[in-house]
Amino acid sequence: HDLCGGVVMIRPSNRAMGIEYAIRDVVLPARELEKQGIKIIKLNIGDPVKFDFQPPEHMKKAYCEAIMEGHNYYGDSEGDKELREAIVEREKKKNGVDITPEDVQVTAAVTEALQFIFGALIDGGEEILIPGPSYPPYVGLVKFYGGVPKAYKTIEEEGWQPDVDDMRRKVTDKTKAIAVINPNNPTGALYEKKTLQEIIDLAGEYDLPIISDEIYDFMTYEGKHVSPSSLTKDVPVIVMNGLSKIYFATGWRLGYMCFIDPENKLAEVREAIGKLARIRLCPNTPAQKAAIAGLRGPMDYLEEYMAKLKERRDYIYKRLNEMPGISTQKPQGAFYIFPKIEEGPWKSDKEFVLDVLHNAHVLFVHGSGFGEGGEMHFRSIFLAPVPVLEEAMDNLEKFMKERLG
Ligand code: PLP
Known part of the structure; x- marks a missing residue:
């Protein structure tokens, strides 16, 4: 048992305490900034429903009906x-x-x-x-x-x-x-x-x-x-x-x-x-x-959604590759892009992501949070509409220019 302020603490399992989840870990410092009234553009979590995407109507209807019909x-x-x-x-x-x-x-x-x-x-x-x-x-x-x-x-x-x-x-x-x-x-x-x-x-x-x-x-x-x-x-x-x-x-x-x-x-x-x-x-x-x-059911909704995603992918890919110090491959699927930090003063990708968060007010996930092969990279989602991505990329570009002198 550990003592904490005279109280005997119940110890959790090492197995559970050993779990790391980088995607959510960077959320805590972002929350701190938000508490201070700073607006953060969050490009960290891969949830389309947090943006302008929803399950198709026929699925929502079937879910509601299932409940009402007693399932x-x-x-x-x-x-x-x-x-x-x-x-x-x-x-x-x-x-x-x-x-x-x-x-x-x-x-x-x-x-x-x-x-x-x-x-x-x-x-x-x-x-x-x-x-x-x-x-x-x-x-x-x-x-x-x-x-x-x-x-x-x-x-x-x-x-x-x-x-x-x-x-x-x-x-x-x-x-x-x-x-x-x-x-x-x-x-x-x-x-x-x-x-x-x-x-x-x-x-x-x-x-x-x-x-x-x-x-x-x-x-x-x-x-x-x-x-x-x-x-x-x-x-x-x-x-x-x-x-x-x-x-x-x-x-x-x-x-x-x-x-x-x-x-x-x-x-x-x-x-x-x-x-x-x-x-x-x-x-x-x-x-x-x-x-x-x-x-x-029909999957025609996907066509419209994929057209939106493609526009956003093309936009973020172009902006990131035009920026000093950053290069990236073009994603062929999903809604993530995984750019490389080519140069700059940062010793690690986590340091980069926190610097970007505090000074450009954009939240990404550090590449090393995805394990081996992720070092000196970061992950961005491109689920957000182009004007939101534009603001994020403008902030990031200004930041990179400052840092790279
Ligand atoms: N597998 C991959 C590759 C993912 O990226 C994700 C979510 O981001 C999941 C699984 C989680 O899927 P589910 O919501 O079905 O648990």
């Missing part, structure tokens, strides 16, 4: 049967996979799918290959369950494509799975089919499953998303997706995973995931009705 009970642990059928239809149509509703597990968004997967794969010491840089919960959750996140390189000059040679070098006898995040957060990369095929070949060689995070799959600009599930012959692929990004329903907390496993190598892992699903009872029941409406 307020505990559902099945694996998820609503009709929703799982709708997910099968979607995955077949997009990725040409051969699955049934039994191959689908509905979850409280991709985040819960990650908890289930790492909970079912890790006892202690197992290694999960993750992209570097990576969306922070991949590091945080793997560690929480006692595993070791091992980052494989992604190549900035090639639009942040995974370095499959490096991935191969990182495989050991403790490697348990390869995680692929495509389109990628934080880099905005869209992985090439050829690279994905190489990853599948590597996974096949070492009998590893692929964990495929496809939460941004329809959110691409020039190219189209390719899922490893559409390429695999025998390598098991666990696809994760949900309502948060392309259905613009982040707060509904609904998603799914499906198992594309032609040789049934994941049979026991699936049993473990089923157990984890049962002890958390079930996913949100009315949100699942809204998901059925979303998956089976």
